[in-house]
């Protein structure tokens with residue numbers, strides 16, 4: 023017990039985010055002498071003191087750990103705005119027009135009131151220029167120089183930051199100034215700031231951020247024409263294109279009142295939005311059209327607005343409310359009709375029909391439609407509607423990319439994923455973003471989110487750590503687990519390889535419970551291992567001391583690191599004479615993984631899974647690590663957990679191994695996992711002992727689900743069966759939709775692509791297996807066999823016997839069926855014979871992979887190699903009219919056949935390459951002439967044969983292609 027209450031100095035330092043020296047010093051001050059060694063132990067009362075003392079540091083660390091990649095986006099969007107806003111206030115105090123761009127961020131701090139900003143800004147520009155150049159002749163110099171420099175900088179900022187948002191301000195300002203021109207405004211504020219104030223008030227309230235930008239623009243220009251301030255109203259309007267845009271936005275608001283959309287809600291973001299967007303899109307073309315109608319000002323004044331001023335005169339400037347509404351209302355009506363057309367077309371397109379508009383329509387109409395369609399299509403296709411935890415492969419298909427692109431994108435983001443690995447919401451969002459897609463998660467995600475209901479601290483109790491053992495093949499994972507739970511599993515495993523993930527819990531000698539996930543070591547199980555790491559609290563990385571850090575060891579380390587799971591290194595097989603744990607530690611150090619012994623932060627333990635040496639210490643270290651993690655759960659609520667594996671048992675039905683993570687699972691509970699629901703009929707622990715309930719961190723085998731959920735599915739308890747069934751149904755629907763979308767129906771693009779590739783071939787496979795993990799692993803490996811020329815498609819996979827429907831599916835899709843540890847039903851077998859469907863049975867994963875690999879090699883476009891079949895020497899040449907030159911020849915070696923391709927070689931140089939026209943012996947046509955015989959030969963389209971020429975016969979022989 024005393025050991026339990028101790029923590030290592032290194033651990034507490036990590037936990038509190040302070041240096042060990044700081045802790046030692048702190049303890050020394052309090053009268054405790056502790057050696058500055060990461061392994062020094064500290065008792066819990068000291069730990070508590072330290073906790074209090076360095077609470078803030080620990081909190082900092084925690085906060086820092088929450089900083090996710092997602093935040094990167096936020097700052098980008100937010101920052102640009104803040105600096106813009108801030109510039110206003112900042113400008114007032116000191117910033118000169120030139121430095122604006124650079125200093126923009128700095129001024130942010132003193133964000134003052136928006137209303138006063140414009141005037142200040144206008145005034146400040148003056149001092150700014152003076153500060154940068156010489157103090158003398160401020161006003162004059164400023165006016166001349168400032169316009170050039172400032173004009174460029176300021177304009178750029180305004181356009182980029184917020185064209186739309188800036189509009190409103192301008193409107194207001196313009197309203198006052200008439201056109202709200204930069205010069206006018208800027209001057210006004212300087213000279214008569216009071217006038218500006220009243221106008222901006224209303225506007226600024228709505229859009230403070232925008233206001234600041236406007237003043238900057240003004241600042242620059244005001245300098246050149248300080249005299250105009252009084253008459254800024256009409257003349258200045260030309261330059262302020264931006265302001266014009268702003269007005270158009272307000273107009274849109276008015277459109278909302280018209281209630282056009284009420285009749286037709288549309289998929290794409292509702293009718294109002296779509297009409298608005300169209301309005302915008304159309305504005306551009308209209309602007310162009312309007313330009314001619316409107317005076318030259320239109321162009322500059324701000325595109326869309328250009329035309330309006332002409333129409334409504336005071337539309338924008340005078341008052342948005344007056345002219346703006348009626349003009350837009352007229353435009354809106356046609357928009358509705360267009361909306362209808364567009365909806366029809368878009369729906370038609372979604373259904374795979376051609377967008378063929380009315381045949382009678384004019385070309386212009388069709389063109390316009392096409393343009394709209396493209397816009398809509400682009401919008402639609404840029405939004406991915408997915409459920410969380412879709413696989414990398416499916417995500418690639420949805421985005422029409424290759425899996426490799428996804429994987430490499432993930433790698434560049436620091437994530438290591440495999441083809442079949444399911445991605446969480448955050449990863450999906452980041453990856454999709456990389457490729458310019460937005461992600462909309464469908465309903466089922468929300469269900470999953472519920473799992474993380476907040477528990478009050480009083481409800482939480484300590485729970486056992488869930489540990490995953492990972493490592494390279496044969497480094498001793500299973501042996502270690504065996505030793506820990508004192509049973510022998512290794513000998514029973516087919517092929518000596520762990521074939522599925524199991525889950526067990528054990529009691530340590532010190533009376534603590536630890537739950538273990540047993541992950542297989544073969545590379546094919548990478549995906550499962552990755553999932554295992556997600557359920558895991560602590561990862562034990564087993565490394566054989568007589569070997570070295572192997573690829574899968576690195577992979578396991580990567581998975582644990584990516585999942586943020588603390589690792590403990592178990593350096594195994596130290597009983598072996600050639601064991602060299604120090605070498606392993608050195609290799610780890612080279613990978614930047616310094617173990618505690620060597621002053622690093624990673625725990626490691628030398629063990630022998632065979633003799634048991636060091637295993638107890640290892641478990642103790644696991645408990646120490648989990649203490650730091652402060653693992654808790656609320657046992658007094660409906661259970662939630664994760665499916666570890668599921669299989670179909672002949673006698674018992676579907677058996678799911680579940681790791682309960684929160685709450686308590688009881689017999690009779692209504693559970694839902696993936697698309698399957700049911701009532702818990704019976705529960706067993708890993709030894710087959712019946713359980714009535716299972717609390718947090720307990721692995722159990724559950725009977726009662728209506729199907730086999732997938733490993734990694736979240737399992738939840740619901741109050742009513744109906745609730746569970748409804749969610750299951752909706753998930754099934756989403757899943758079906760997903761698989762439909764994922765399946766690439768042939769499209770023109772697709773045909774083009776296939777043609778480009780050449781003779782495209784596809785190997786369709788249906789995989790059925792006894793355990794979900796094996797099915798996933800096999801499918802993962804088989805997918806990896808895909809090549810450009812031959813694509814492996816897993817069209818269906820599942821747990822259970824090979825059924826008639828599997829055979830029918832195979833028949834319909836020209837697939838082969840792989841049964842992993844399962845056999846077909848007698849009916850399925852008959853049907854397969856009838857339909858001539860191949861069913862292959864495997865019990866070792868390598869065999870399946872190798873055989874399919876061979877099959878793929880057979881299917882690949884054959885590679886040819888040239889084989890010289892024989893040589894002929896020309897001894898006489900006969901020129902025969904109507905036939906051409908016939909060479910009287912002698913086959914010196916090999917043979918020559920009429921189908922042979924030939925080369926005519928003269929003095930060692932190939933002078934012709936072609937085909938045989940006639941091959942004769944005496945007067946008879948023959949197919950082949952062997953060495954030592956004479957023959958007559960004529961060559962297609964070639965008569966320039968001479969005595970002593972050599973005719974070489976060759977053929978292209980197909981060779982089996984590897985890789």
Ligand SMILES: Nc1nc2c(ncn2[C@@H]2O[C@H](COP(=O)(O)OP(=O)(O)OP(=O)(O)O)[C@@H](O)[C@H]2O)c(=O)[nH]1
Pocket residue numbers: 493494495496497498499500501502512518519520542543544594595596597598629630631632633
């Ligand atoms: N001498 C010795 N042999 C060990 C030790 N641990 C494991 N082995 C042997 O190493 C071999 C592989 O052990 P496993 O436990 O099956 O290895 P694994 O990592 O689980 O392998 P996979 O399940 O194939 O990934 C077996 O023959 C074990 O008996 C050990 O500590 N000492």
